[in-house]
Amino acid sequence: xxDNLKIAIYSGEIPSTTFIERLxxxxxxxxxxxxxxxxxxxxxxxxxGVIIRGYADNRWYKMSQxxxxxxxxxxxxxxxxxxxxxxxxxxxxKKTFAKMKxxxxxxxxxxxxxLQWTKSVKDWIWVQDFGIKLVVSLxxxxxxxxxxxxLKVSEEYKKYFPRIDGFHAVSExxxxxxxxxGADSSKIKVxxxxxxxxxxxxxxxxxxxxxxIISVGRNHWIKGYSYALDSCKILKENQFEFEYTIIGASxxxxxxFVKEKYKLSKEVIFTGNKSFNEVQESIKNADLxxxxxxxxxxxxxxxxxxxLGTIVLTTNCGGMSEVIKNGKxxxxxxxxxxQMIAESIMNLASMDQKKSEEIIKEAFITIxxxxxxxxxxxxxxxxxxxxxxxxxxxxxxxxxxx
Amino acid sequence: xKIGLVLPSTPGYSETFFRNKILGLQQNxxxxxxxxxxxxxxxxxxxxxxxxxPRLGGNKFKVVLNxxxxxxxxxxxxxxxxxxxxxxxKKDKLSTTxxxxxxxxxxxxxxxxxxxxxxxxGTMTLGRENVAQTIGxxxxxxxxxxxxxxxxxxxxxxxxxxxxxxxxxxxxxxxLANLLYQEGLSEYKKIxxxxxxxxxxFFLSEAKKENAILQFTTIARLHWKKxxxxxxxxxxxxxxxxxxxxxxxxxDGGEKERLIFAVKQLKLTExxxxxxxxxxxxxxxxxxxxxxxxxxxxxxxxxxxxxEAQAMGxxxxxxxxxxxxxxxxxxxTGFVVPKQQPKLLFKKIKEVIDLDDAQKKELSLKAxxxxxxxxxxxxxxxxxxxxxxxx
Numbered sequence: 001x002x003d004n005l006k007i008a009i010y011s012g013e014i015p016s017t018t019f020i021e022r023l024x025x026x027x028x029x030x031x032x033x034x035x036x037x038x039x040x041x042x043x044x045x046x047x048x049g050v051i052i053r054g055y056a057d058n059r060w061y062k063m064s065q066x067x068x069x070x071x072x073x074x075x076x077x078x079x080x081x082x083x084x085x086x087x088x089x090x091x092x093x094k095k096t097f098a099k100m101k102x103x104x105x106x107x108x109x110x111x112x113x114x115l116q117w118t119k120s121v122k123d124w125i126w127v128q129d130f131g132i133k134l135v136v137s138l139x140x141x142x143x144x145x146x147x148x149x150x151l152k153v154s155e156e157y158k159k160y161f162p163r164i165d166g167f168h169a170v171s172e173x174x175x176x177x178x179x180x181x182g183a184d185s186s187k188i189k190v191x192x193x194x195x196x197x198x199x200x201x202x203x204x205x206x207x208x209x210x211x212x213i214i215s216v217g218r219n220h221w222i223k224g225y226s227y228a229l230d231s232c233k234i235l236k237e238n239q240f241e242f243e244y245t246i247i248g249a250s251x252x253x254x255x256x257f258v259k260e261k262y263k264l265s266k267e268v269i270f271t272g273n274k275s276f277n278e279v280q281e282s283i284k285n286a287d288l289x290x291x292x293x294x295x296x297x298x299x300x301x302x303x304x305x306x307x308l309g310t311i312v313l314t315t316n317c318g319g320m321s322e323v324i325k326n327g328k329x330x331x332x333x334x335x336x337x338x339q340m341i342a343e344s345i346m347n348l349a350s351m352d353q354k355k356s357e358e359i360i361k362e363a364f365i366t367i368x369x370x371x372x373x374x375x376x377x378x379x380x381x382x383x384x385x386x387x388x389x390x391x392x393x394x395x396x397x398x399x400x401x402x
Numbered sequence: 403x404k405i406g407l408v409l410p411s412t413p414g415y416s417e418t419f420f421r422n423k424i425l426g427l428q429q430n431x432x433x434x435x436x437x438x439x440x441x442x443x444x445x446x447x448x449x450x451x452x453x454x455x456p457r458l459g460g461n462k463f464k465v466v467l468n469x470x471x472x473x474x475x476x477x478x479x480x481x482x483x484x485x486x487x488x489x490x491x492k493k494d495k496l497s498t499t500x501x502x503x504x505x506x507x508x509x510x511x512x513x514x515x516x517x518x519x520x521x522x523x524g525t526m527t528l529g530r531e532n533v534a535q536t537i538g539x540x541x542x543x544x545x546x547x548x549x550x551x552x553x554x555x556x557x558x559x560x561x562x563x564x565x566x567x568x569x570x571x572x573x574x575x576x577x578l579a580n581l582l583y584q585e586g587l588s589e590y591k592k593i594x595x596x597x598x599x600x601x602x603x604f605f606l607s608e609a610k611k612e613n614a615i616l617q618f619t620t621i622a623r624l625h626w627k628k629x630x631x632x633x634x635x636x637x638x639x640x641x642x643x644x645x646x647x648x649x650x651x652x653x654d655g656g657e658k659e660r661l662i663f664a665v666k667q668l669k670l671t672e673x674x675x676x677x678x679x680x681x682x683x684x685x686x687x688x689x690x691x692x693x694x695x696x697x698x699x700x701x702x703x704x705x706x707x708x709x710e711a712q713a714m715g716x717x718x719x720x721x722x723x724x725x726x727x728x729x730x731x732x733x734x735t736g737f738v739v740p741k742q743q744p745k746l747l748f749k750k751i752k753e754v755i756d757l758d759d760a761q762k763k764e765l766s767l768k769a770x771x772x773x774x775x776x777x778x779x780x781x782x783x784x785x786x787x788x789x790x791x792x793x
Contacts, residue, residue: 148666149659221626221660230742254626256555257701258742294667335667336635 007384008035008105010124011116014054015044018276019193019300020116024050026194026377035110037101053104062100069103080106080130087126106130112384114168118142119153121160133165133387138174138188141222144295144318147181157181166387168380170297171319187390189383192322193300194376200364201284201309211242211349214286214310216279216301217293219252224292224315226258230338231292231345233262240346245269245286247279284308288345293317294335303371306330306363311356313344323370329362404433405790406514406539408530409522411440412447418706418779419598420522424448426783432790435514455510472509483512483536490532494563504529511537518542518790524549527564540569542789547627547703547724550581562586572789574598574704575725594789597728599782600709602774605686607715616647616755619692619716621685621707622699624655624676629698629721631664635744636698638668640751649674650688689714694754698739698747699723709777712736712769717762719750735769 007027011020014036028034028049040054055065073081084106085099092098105113105127113127114135119142128134147154161181167188169175175188217223225246235242249255250270259268274282279301283289289305291314298319305312306323312330314320315337324330331348333340348356405427413420424434428449436452443452456468476484484505491501511519511533519534520542521527527543534541543564554560565587572594573579579593587593618637622628630651637649651661651674658676665674680688689695695711697720704725711718712729718736720726730736739750757765 145659145663149662221657222663226626253552253556257552257627260555261700295663 004033005031005112005381005384006033006035006108006110008037008108008110008113009116010037010113012038012120014038014040014052015042016116022194022196022373023376023380026373027380030377030381032381035108037105053108055100062097065104066096066100069107070099072107073103077107083129084126087129091126102126105132111388114384118157119146121164122156125160125163128163128165135166135168135383135387136164138167138169138178138183139297141220141295143174143177144297145222154181165390166383168383171322173319173322174297187387189379189386191376191379191383192371193298193303194371194373195303195307195367196373198307200361209241211240211288211345212286213242213244213288213290213345214247214282215245215249215290215292216247216283217249217299218273219246219249219255222293222295224294224335225249225252225255227294227315227336227338227341228290228292229255229258229262229264229268231341232264232268234338234342235345236262236264236267238342238346240349242345243267243269244290245271245282247271247282248273280304280308283310286310288313288348290341290345291315291320292341293320296320298323302330303367307367309360309364311348311359312363313341313348315341323366327359329359329366403431403517403790404435404515406435406437406511406516406519407450407522408437408511408519408526409439410526411438412436412443412452418601421448422599422779422783423786424450426779426786429783430787432787435516437511453510453514455507458507469506472506475509475513476505480509480512484509487512487532487536490535494532508533520544524561524564525553527568528560531563531567534569535567541567542570542572543568544572544574545578545582546574547578547701550578550585551701551703551724554585559586565589568592570594570789572596575728577724577728578703581724594785596782596785596789597777598704598706598709599777599779600706600713600773602713602778604682605689605710605713607690607713607770613691613693616645617691617693618647618649618696618751619652619688619694619711620650620696620698621652621710622697623653624651624657624661626657626660627699627701629700629723629741630657630661632700632742632744632747633696633698634661634664634668634670634674636747636751637673638670639745639748641668641670641673643752645752645755647673650677650692651675652677652680652685652688654679685710686714689716692716694719694751696747696751697721697726698741699726700741702726704729709773713773713777715766715770717754717765718769719747719754721747730769731772734765735772736765 009024015021024034028047034050036052036054038054040056055062084102088095088098109132112133112135113124115121115124116137118136118138121136124134147157158181161183164183167178167183169178169188169190170193172190175190178188179185215228232244244267250272255270259265283305289310289312291299291302293315294317296318302312302314302323312324314324314332315335316332317335321332324332326332331344333344409420425448427434434450436447436450438452439455443454445452456472458465458468487505488501491504508530516537516539519539522544524543524545571592574597576595579595620633622630665671689711695716695718697705697708699721700723702723702725708718708720708729712735718730720730720736720738721741722738723741727738730738732738737750737754739747
């Protein structure tokens, strides 16, 4: 690895989601110097090696950031500043805001700028003109749904993807999605999300008669909760005793409506968002984690459940089949099929203790082997190195050509 | 007779329901005054005086000014009514703060002498339960789909006080009446059903062309209530059986991304067309070219589009959501399928495709006849006259 590899992890917000934060800490533990740019929503203290160069939502803060970096660039790197100013003048609408956002990145010049959300690719493509390598993550609705309904976004992807230095895909399935927009297959590396190490919990089966099912995730149609409710109706018709909780779905008009129509007020509970620890606790206490989504990268809540010893039933969407092998370390049903969800739930609830223990153990091993934080960090660093080595090879080839 | 109609805003061009109602009343010598929440509306609408609610949100300075104006009004224009409203509210055990707020916010409703005050939607009565009694008018309320089907889910018992004070309730379907009973209304006699109506002179069938491939159509806002995702799932099954068709969805809305994704995921890209919103002329044209009209909603007050399709002699398949099963009589003027079960919808569509021409013709004639007899604007206008005159 290059000495003092300087990497910007950019998600727009500081701090970011649990998984991106885990990536930041892991990389810095491996000796990388991490730079964080963007909007600081909450004060946060990192260890040495992680430097925050973001801005708070405050006029004076933004102004001082803008002035500071304007002066620095003007004094020491005026040619580059001029070049970026020209670009901003040509391409950007909110010019001063763009300068406030871009100047610190230009000044600190990381080796790699790793963009976490695909949709902003147009906003950051310029870094390549200044010798910064651009790595883009392919994850979530930015790649699965947005470009389908928003033609502008899909055009942008087609235009910029062939130029990106490297991609991180959260699953093989999303790698294929990326290729549809012209991303070079050899430049996409699948790096699975990783969990911090944990001990295997030998969970005893809930002695309660009521079977406890849980789903975790924001209220979005892509999560397929309406199908889960359809299957709850079927479970109830079959006199199957259950309790189904969706964490993160409270206040959803559509779901409340369907719950009321199906008369599921006793069986189904919607709660608001909960803290990471509370969510872990709830998953632990459930008999089953259900992922009824119609599209996903690889759902982190599934990985967490597998680590916590809770059996998983997922739809066969996105990259889920890369994690779950049906009947081995969890269960898979087709998307948009409430009947199958209900039948699977009833079947697996009556599964014998031994089989259930086997599945839980197998799920834990899957996480250990493929989804450890260690593996995620090693894979990510190898992606960064590939990007830098490629760049080196290309530039030496250029030289040879000359 | 003088009737005050309380609405969110003056009815838009496409909201034929209130337009027709107003015109019908006026033709019979009844004076109509509109009370609207929308402060941007015109002073007059269809020859009705329009009285606008003060703006009590947004720019703080303006809000303070508006409140001040309302307080002035309270003291100078309608002190007696304001006091009366305050006392009535107090009897209902409203907190003094809430009470004063209501008296100030409802000043604009207190100035006219009316025989009836008619709230266009159930939710518009909230915080105004005692207004009618204050001004010595009778109180009427119209219930549509949302205000009884969905709103009370999050606001249980919100209509309890109103149910005791209202004189008459207008619903557009029996199903909505049932929902009202479930919500706690006890007096059956207060409810009058007046179904929506359509311009039966405009939506008249014309000779139909033979389509090379089957044409399906739905007219709906792109909203989860409309069950379009379920419809697409049913059509996916049809497609898998090798049946060729085109499906046109007319309408706009917030859930376009969800539906476009479903179309791609269900491999229907070649089959489905989103036209956006269309003019009545274009809607008519599309209906003329339609073989089967589908309305597979999760929730639906009544649905004028289904009436229009039937008036044009198009075979209709609808869900059993609320008013739809009254709109279409199953197996007589069309078909009703249990909602949220795409597999059943798929089976029904197949069944209808396989009907012979004589059967299709019979259904379509029955539907046309029923709409032409029972859902005309003229009939609806007469029913509204009776609504206010009977006691």
